[in-house]
Amino acid sequence: xxxxxxxxxxxxxxxxxxxxxxxxxxxxxxxxxxxxxxxxxxxxxxxxxxxxxxxxxxxxxxxxxxxxxxxxxxxxxxxxxxxxxxxxxxxxxxxxxxxxxxxxxxxxxxxxxxxxxxxxxxxxxxxxxxxxxxxxxxxxxxxxxxxxxxxxxxxxxxxxxxxxxxxxxxxxxxxxxxxxxxxxxxxxxxxxxxxxxxxxxxxxxxxxxxxxxxxxxxxxxxxxxxxxxxxxxxxxxxxxxxxxxxxxxxxxxxxxxxxxxxxxxxxxxxxxxxxxxxxxxxxxxxxxxxxxxxxxxxxxxxxxxxxxxxxxxxxxxxxxxxxxxxxxxxxxxxxxxxxxxxxxxxxxxxxxxxxxxxxxxxxxxxxxxxxxxxxxxxxxxxxxxxxxxxxxxxxxxxxxxxxxxxxxxxxxxxxxxxxxxxxxxxxxxxxxxxxxxxxxxxxxxxxxxxxxxxxxxxxxxxxxxxxxxxxxxxxxxxxxxxxxxxxxxxxxxxxxxxxxxxxxxxxxxxxxxxxxxxxxxxxxxxxxxxxxxxxxxxxxxxxxxxxxxxxxxxxxxxxxxxxxxxxxxxxxxxxxxxxxxxxxxxxxxxxxxxxxxxxxxxxxxxxxxxxxxxxxxxxxxxxxxxxxxxxxxxxxxxxxxxxxxxxxxxxxxxxxxxxxxxxx
Amino acid sequence: xxxxxxxxxxxxxxxxxxxxxxxxxxxxxxxxxxxxxxxxxxxxxxxxxxxxxxxxxxxxxxxxxxxxxxxxxxxxxxxxxxxxxxxxxxxxxxxxxxxxxxxxxxxxxxxxxxxxxxxxxxxxxxxxxxxxxxxxxxxxxxxxxxxxxxxxxxxxxxxxxxxxxxxxxxxxxxxxxxxxxxxxxxxxxxxxxxxxxxxxx
Amino acid sequence: xxxxxxxxxxxxxxxxxxxxxxxxxxxxxxxxxxxxxxxxxxxxxxxxxxxxxxxxxxxxxxxxxxxxxxxxxxxxxxxxxxxxxxxxxxxxxxxxxxxxxxxxxxxx
Numbered sequence: 016x017x018x019x020x021x022x023x024x025x026x027x028x029x030x031x032x033x034x035x036x037x038x039x040x041x042x043x044x045x046x047x048x049x050x051x052x053x054x055x056x057x058x059x060x061x062x063x064x065x066x067x068x069x070x071x072x073x074x075x076x077x078x079x080x081x082x083x084x085x086x087x088x089x090x091x092x093x094x095x096x097x098x099x100x101x102x103x104x105x106x107x108x109x110x111x112x113x114x115x116x117x118x119x120x121x122x123x124x125x126x127x128x129x130x131x132x133x134x135x136x137x138x139x140x141x142x143x144x145x146x147x148x149x150x151x152x153x154x155x156x157x158x159x160x161x162x163x164x165x166x167x168x169x170x171x172x173x174x175x176x177x178x179x180x181x182x183x184x185x186x187x188x189x190x191x192x193x194x195x196x197x198x199x200x201x202x203x204x205x206x207x208x209x210x211x212x213x214x215x216x217x218x219x220x221x222x223x224x225x226x227x228x229x230x231x232x233x234x235x236x237x238x239x240x241x242x243x244x245x246x247x248x249x250x251x252x253x254x255x256x257x258x259x260x261x262x263x264x265x266x267x268x269x270x271x272x273x274x275x276x277x278x279x280x281x282x283x284x285x286x287x288x289x290x291x292x293x294x295x296x297x298x299x300x301x302x303x304x305x306x307x308x309x310x311x312x313x314x315x316x317x318x319x320x321x322x323x324x325x326x327x328x329x330x331x332x333x334x335x336x337x338x339x340x341x342x343x344x345x346x347x348x349x350x351x352x353x354x355x356x357x358x359x360x361x362x363x364x365x366x367x368x369x370x371x372x373x374x375x376x377x378x379x380x381x382x383x384x385x386x387x388x389x390x391x392x393x394x395x396x397x398x399x400x401x402x403x404x405x406x407x408x409x410x411x412x413x414x415x416x417x418x419x420x421x422x423x424x425x426x427x428x429x430x431x432x433x434x435x436x437x438x439x440x441x442x443x444x445x446x447x448x449x450x451x452x453x454x455x456x457x458x459x460x461x462x463x464x465x466x467x468x469x470x471x472x473x474x475x476x477x478x479x480x481x482x483x484x485x486x487x488x489x490x491x492x493x494x495x496x497x498x499x500x501x502x503x504x505x506x507x508x509x510x511x512x513x514x515x516x517x518x519x520x521x522x523x524x525x526x527x528x529x530x531x532x533x534x535x536x537x538x539x540x541x542x543x544x545x546x547x548x549x550x551x552x553x554x555x556x557x558x559x560x561x562x563x564x565x566x567x568x569x570x571x572x573x574x575x576x577x578x579x580x581x582x583x584x585x586x587x588x589x590x591x592x593x594x595x596x597x598x599x600x601x602x603x604x605x606x607x608x609x610x611x612x613x614x615x616x617x618x619x620x621x622x623x624x625x626x627x628x629x630x631x632x633x634x635x636x637x638x639x640x641x642x643x644x645x646x647x648x649x650x651x652x653x654x655x656x657x658x659x660x661x662x663x664x665x666x667x668x669x670x671x672x673x674x675x676x677x678x679x
Numbered sequence: 680x681x682x683x684x685x686x687x688x689x690x691x692x693x694x695x696x697x698x699x700x701x702x703x704x705x706x707x708x709x710x711x712x713x714x715x716x717x718x719x720x721x722x723x724x725x726x727x728x729x730x731x732x733x734x735x736x737x738x739x740x741x742x743x744x745x746x747x748x749x750x751x752x753x754x755x756x757x758x759x760x761x762x763x764x765x766x767x768x769x770x771x772x773x774x775x776x777x778x779x780x781x782x783x784x785x786x787x788x789x790x791x792x793x794x795x796x797x798x799x800x801x802x803x804x805x806x807x808x809x810x811x812x813x814x815x816x817x818x819x820x821x822x823x824x825x826x827x828x829x830x831x832x833x834x835x836x837x838x839x840x841x842x843x844x845x846x847x848x849x850x851x852x853x854x855x856x857x858x859x860x861x862x863x864x865x866x867x868x869x870x871x872x873x874x875x876x877x878x879x880x
Numbered sequence: 881x882x883x884x885x886x887x888x889x890x891x892x893x894x895x896x897x898x899x900x901x902x903x904x905x906x907x908x909x910x911x912x913x914x915x916x917x918x919x920x921x922x923x924x925x926x927x928x929x930x931x932x933x934x935x936x937x938x939x940x941x942x943x944x945x946x947x948x949x950x951x952x953x954x955x956x957x958x959x960x961x962x963x964x965x966x967x968x969x970x971x972x973x974x975x976x977x978x979x980x981x982x983x984x985x986x987x988x
Contacts, residue, residue, distance in 0.1 A: 152700050221707045228958055229695045229703065255707065256969045259715035267722065270817060275807035277731070278722065278817075284729025284810035292980055293718060296973060343972055347980055356983040646831070653835050656848060706959050710966045717970040721977040742919065749911060757904040760947055764897060861947045865940050871911075872936040876918045880928050 029179050032113065034096075039176045068612040070154035071564055075161045076139030077458060080451070082168065083133035086124050089172070091525055093121035098482075098518040101511050104503040114499030115182035116201070120175065122185025127209060128168045130305045130439070133447045135160070135219055137308065138247050140458055141450075142223060144555035145241045147232025147573060149566045152225035154610040155658065160215040160222065162620035167212025170627050174204035178631065181205035184497070186294050187268070189279035189287045194272050200631050203272065207627035210265045211620075213258055220254030223247055232554070234573035234595065238332070241553040241577075242318075242325055243450075245332050246311025249339040250304050256343065257300035264293040273630070288353060295346040303342035306438070307335060309446020310377055313399045316449050317381050319552055320396040321388025324577055327380040334373035341370045351422045360419040367417035371410060378407060393548070394468040398449035401476050405441030409434060412487065427497075430490025433483045440479055448475075456547035460560045460677075461539040467531035474524030482517025485510035543677035552580035559674035565607045568667050572599035604668065606661040613658065619648040698851040705855045709862050712825075716866050719818045720873060727878075729810035736815060736878040739802050741795070745875050748791045749867065752826075755784035756864040759857045766853055771845055774853065775837050781860060782833040785826055792823045819874060822866055829863060832856055903946025910939040 029035050053059050066074060096117055100109040109117065139157065143150055151157050174180050181201040183192040190196050192205075227248045231240065268290065270276040277283030279290040318325040325331060347355060347363035381403065392400075412434040416422050425431055456462045489510050494501065501507050546556045557579045558567060572595040575581050585592060592600070626641025628634075695703075727736075759781040765773030796816070799805070806816040836852050843849055914932040917923060923931065944950045944963075953959050 153704055156704075217711060221704055221711065224707060225700060225704045228956075229700055252965075255711050256714055256965070259711045260718050260973065263715055263718040263722070267817065270806065270813065276813035276817070277729075277807065277810040278726065278813050282731070283807070283813075284726065284731035285813075286726060286729070286810065286981070289722065289725055289977070289981060292977055293722070296718075296976070343969055346976075355980050359980050359983060650831075650835055653832075653852070654839065656843070703958065707962060710962045713966045714969055714973070717973045721974045724974060725977050725981045746915065750908070753904070753907050753911065756907075756943070756947060757900060760900040760903075764900065858948060861943055865943050868911075868936050868939045868943075872914065872932045876914055876932050877929065880918050880925060
């Protein structure tokens with residue numbers, strides 16, 4: 016009996032690595048600590064009613080962001096581990112298997128469990144507020160999306176300590192990712208972690224398309240909508256059409272592994288190239304999914320801190336939508352070298368070059384917005400300005416890579432790694448940092464400390480360039496990606512050392528951000544006046560900070576772009592608002608229709624986790640339990656007709672009065 | 680969401696009727712399901728020639744059963760339309776009757792499909808036999824899974840109609856499930872054409 | 881609420897018994913045509929494929945028009961737009977895959 020348990024445990028838990036053992040112990044201790052704290056302070060009920068069952072977009076957004084920051088930590092540690100290993104030739108810090116696992120988890124975590132949730136967090140908190148809406152179209156589905164993300168992320172993260180991490184790269188190409196190449200459960204954790212969280216992402220895409228198309232405040236025609244909301248629409252449409260491809264591709268790989276199918280095997284008529292074809296059909300739109308909202312954030316920040324309408328609104332909208340559209344026609348540039356032939360390569364090289372054009376238009380428009388504007392440079396604006404040269408360079412190296420014959424030299428070298436990190440960090444990460452800093456006071460009622468923010472900003476930027484510029488050179492010198500060690504004779508060490516130093520500078524920058532957040536929570540003054548920067552242009556700044564749970568006591572009537580700014584200008588000039596605006600602003604308060612909280616999303620996601628875990632270990636009873644649970648919770652939802660209520664007028668009045676008192 | 684006066688307020692404030700919102704949301708979900716099936720079709724078309732020296736579809740497919748299944752599913756799409764007509768006339772009995780008929784026809788479809796799969800496996804063609812058969816079973820099976828879930832769904836809607844009658848909320852549920860049911864018939868048309876007809880040509 | 885009900889009724893009054901029966905009959909006809917063409921080996925391969933695909937697309941239209949009431953959508957016609965975009969992506973996925981994989985020298 017004891018023998019069976021020991022044998023099981025040695026298969027089940029990852030053993031033999033001190034780093035991982037340390038992580039296992041820390042995770043165990045952290046879990047105990049969390050349970051202890053919640054029990055001691057009697058916060059279980061609060062946690063359940065205020066957060067775990069919340070369908071409030073603002074709370075869901077905050078939960079996404081917390082998870083994203085934790086994942087940024089794990090992904091960053093992965094990065095630093097790799098940089099340590101590469102700092103000297105033939106170092107034995109990480110052996111090949113361990114290194115493979117780390118670059119795999121680094122990629123999956125940064126893109127799917129850091130960038131996506133950070134993005135969804137900002138979508139959630141801001142879009143309804145910008146649109147003058149009281150929540151998203153489907154608040155229950157919204158909560159479901161978050162908990163599915165959480166379940167998928169948990170499943171993926173747990174592989175590190177239970178069963179073993181996946182190690183076939185962030186996109187796990189077959190045949191390496193088939194049972195023959197990856198017999199362990201890590202690959203199955205990969206499939207199910209991403210599959211489950213992907214379902215949540217798809218639901219979010221649908222949710223925000225409906226919200227943006229159908230729930231704008233009266234008077235807010237599409238061409239008067241804020242740029243961030245437009246970018247969310249473009250991104251959400253892309254999500255809708257890209258994620259089903261991922262769902263199928265992962266499912267087919269699962270069938271290969273679980274039922275012996277031959278989609279991507281080397282025998283039985285399978286074709287591994289078909290996996291590459293399909294996964295990149297999702298993979299390319301995916302990178303535009305994450306970058307478009309960053310573009311939207313830049314438009315908001317640049318306009319606000321130039322005190323000027325964004326230049327060329329129509330062309331900005333057109334650029335967003337065309338980038339979203341064209342992103343579906345460039346995918347083969349990820350496998351130019353895989354034998355598709357000259358005609359295919361030529362076509363996709365051209366489409367890739369074309370897609371750079373609308374982005375270029377946007378960069379010029381941001382610069383023209385700043386021209387002759389009344390500029391100020393708080394942290395969000397600094398991130399925005401730093402993004403411009405960084406992303407432009409990264410984009411240009413992308414055009415270099417798009418030249419198919421040239422790509423035969425660049426492909427899978429450090430040149431490629433430098434390119435995609437530059438656009439992802441310089442574009443996506445800088446953008447979401449800008450958004451986080453910009454909208455932080457709206458979320459929490461206080462700004463983040465400027466001084467610490469500037470330290471973090473400079474360290475991130477210096478660290479980024481020091482880390483990645485040498486990697487372009489290394490790529491041109493022939494250094495290939497995904498190698499855990501290199502020979503001294505290659506002459507790559509000096510640049511690798513520089514790159515490692517840069518990585519640690521970015522790590523230090525992250526620590527400054529954590530310090531900044533902790534310090535600001537503890538010390539910075541609360542200011543519930545909604546217009547936290549004083550020069551807000553869009554509707555979210557017209558309500559208190561943090562927003563009351565129902566957002567708007569009265570649904571506003573919108574007249575033009577940057578409506579809140581224009582209203583303030585009108586008042587400053589002594590002009591009266593149009594009649595519909597006055598009517599909307601002075602209408603008597605009415606009970607507000609709000610959705611009730613629900614425990615079903617977290618429970619259903621829990622069942623998906625159970626099913627996924629069962630599939631990973633092929634424990635049939637667990638699979639059945641999980642899937643039956645999913646169906647039962649879905650039916651429970653269908654049979655529930657009591658999912659809404661009305662906020663009485665007295666409560667609205669009380670909340671509005673309290674916000675006014677706390678405003679400065 | 681069945682509070683009458685709230686809808687008037689919402690409409691005046693420019694907010695959509697929540698039932699219409701949900702129907703639009705479901706339409707968008709169906710659009711994503713189109714993409715899902717597109718990927719399965721693309722995989723099937725690319726891999727259909729790869730029989731790895733084993734049996735071909737044309738060797739084992741029996742069209743008679745497929746023809747019957749096709750007409751059954753087509754008819755169930757029609758009867759779900761009849762259910763909708765009953766509902767719009769306020770005829771609760773008719774609504775439940777035609778929904779039940781649609782579900783039963785769907786069940787017959789599934790029975791025939793499962794029988795077909797069992798026959799194929801007995802003849803030596805399972806999901807692991809070759810890339811062709813992997814793609815065949817996955818594409819056809821995914822459609823069948825969608826139909827099976829639809830049958831459970833129709834049943835749950837029937838129960839809710841029986842309990843609550845025809846209200847804005849139950850109407851929306853019927854509208855959505857019948858949209859789903861038509862969508863599944865559309866997918867089957869292409870499965871029938873591309874997987875079956877093009878195989879036995 | 882009353883106005884909504886009326887709108888719904890108006891939208892669905894076009895979904896009359898006549899249109900459903902017509903749709904049903906058209907679907908049956910559009911199923912029989914390719915069946916007959918294929919099972920009786922009536923045409924060469926290319927022609928048969930064209931017949932099969934064209935009748936399938938026509939049946940799709942029948943479903944959309946007669947059963948899914950796509951024409952009765954009030955503006956803005958988001959249902960139609962999203963469907964059209966889906967068809968564009970569908971064609972990209974299917975035709976793109978066929979193109980890339982057919983000429984893929986690495987592929988089996």
